[in-house]
Amino acid sequence: MDLTNRQLNILKAIVKDYIETAEAVGSRTISKKYDLGVSAATIRNEMSDLEDLGYLIQPHTSAGRIPTQKGYILYVDTLMGGTELEDYEKEILQKLFKDNFNRVDNLIEELSKTLSNLTNYTTIAVYDSGKDTHTIKYIQLVNLSENKILLIVVSDEGDIKSREFDTxxxxxxxxxxxxxxxxxxxxxxxxxxxxxxxxISYIKYEIGEYSEIVDDLVSLLNTSSKEEDYKISMNGATNIFYYPEFNDMVKAKSFLNMLEEKESLAKIIDEKGIQKDNLNIVIGKNDDTLSTDLSIITATYNVQDNLKGKISFIGPTRMDYSKIYSILNYMSLLLDGK
Incomplete structure (x- = not known):
């Protein structure tokens, strides 16, 4: 069922108000703060319909409504626009790029720190140096004991990678x-x-019955590549305590534990969500990757054609999507040198 323009405007107003206040939104609040041209009674009826359709929920009897995951998704996908950044915010970002543009690693580290300070969200920057220096020179397999082999890979620069595995x-x-x-x-x-x-398939075919060795080889090479080529910068891990919905220590501890699980965090960052320009927006999912209380916005970027990576913002589902959207768009302009 398609929503009417009036329902869309009411939903948009509720999402914006709840993002700002973290308090359930009532019809009188919407009527007073937003010029929608209808009475509080009409707004109340529309809110009831939006609740029946799954876009809003009433957390307590006689309380106002708050957006559901479905409501946030509709807002982000179709209703959200950008917001104009404050002059001081633009100046901070401009200075950061000017001071660090020729020092790429420092730029990413400072960018992650600055964006966390500007938004009060946790930021994670994952970036690739782009050097791609891992060139294989030779491979050696050594019999360690019965059914146990040592795999050794030597690069043209003399780096040695090794791993034991069973056969x-x-x-x-x-x-x-x-x-x-x-x-x-x-x-x-x-x-x-x-x-x-x-x-890989061709090599496994050539090796034949010993193709399992190729799987271990690829795993070793990929792990080494990620460990050395990719760097991670995380800032503002404790910013989550600014948000009242995370005053619950169980929720807060779960969030901090998630940040410590690098593999799980990588899955969350790579998870496909709403695509908006060059952004990927994942809104609270009830699964083993992301809590229903959290959302993550990720942008993919390139710097000077020799650095690529992602920067992510993690915060509560009522995070200011419009603000982050605007910041990342402005960042893109700076990265492009405009």
Missing amino acids: TEDLPQAKLNLISSNLSNKLSGKKISELDENM
């Missing part, structure tokens, strides 16, 4: 030497970024 059968060193030679011949001079699915 389904005991492979003699002579056989491991042949496999090592085969892998080295096929992968020497290749960068990790060049190991796409087609190449």
Whole structure:
């Protein structure tokens, strides 16, 4: 069922008011603060209909309404516009870019810190140095003991990566030497970024019954690449305590625990949500990745053609989506040098 323009305007007003106050919104409040051209009684009836449709919820009897996840999604997807940044906010960001634009690592670190201070949200910057220096020189497999092998990868710069893993059968060193030679011949001079699915499938086919070794090799290379090529900058982890809905220590502790789980955090940042320009917006989900009380806004960016990554804002579901949207759009202009 499509909402009427009046219902959309009322929903938009309720979301904006709740983001600002964190208090359930009543019909009289909407009538006084927003010029919608209808009476409080009419607004109350429309709010009741919006509740029946799943866009609002009444947390307590005789209380006003607050948006549901469905209500936030509609607001962000179709109703939200940008807001003009304050002059001082623009000046802070301009100065940051001017002072650090030729020091890329420092720029990202300072940017994450500054954005957290400006918004009172937690910010996470994940960025790739873009150097892509991991080029394979040779691969060696060593028999450690029965059904246990040491995998060694040496790069052209002399870096050594290794990992022990188990095999389904005991492979003699002579056989491991042949496999090592085969892998080295096929992968020497290749960068990790060049190991796409087609190449991996081809190598596994060539290795045949020992293809499980290729899986361990790819896992080692990808892990090493992420650990060394990608850096993470997190700021404002305790900002969540500014928001009354997280005065509940159980919720707050759960949030802080989530920030400590790097793998889970990476999944959340990469999770597909509402696409708006270059932003990905995930609004509180009831699953094992993101709490229903949280939302995350992520932007993908490039700097000077040699750095790419993502910056994310994490906050309560009533976070100021419009403000973050405007900040990230302004950031994009600065990154593009406009």
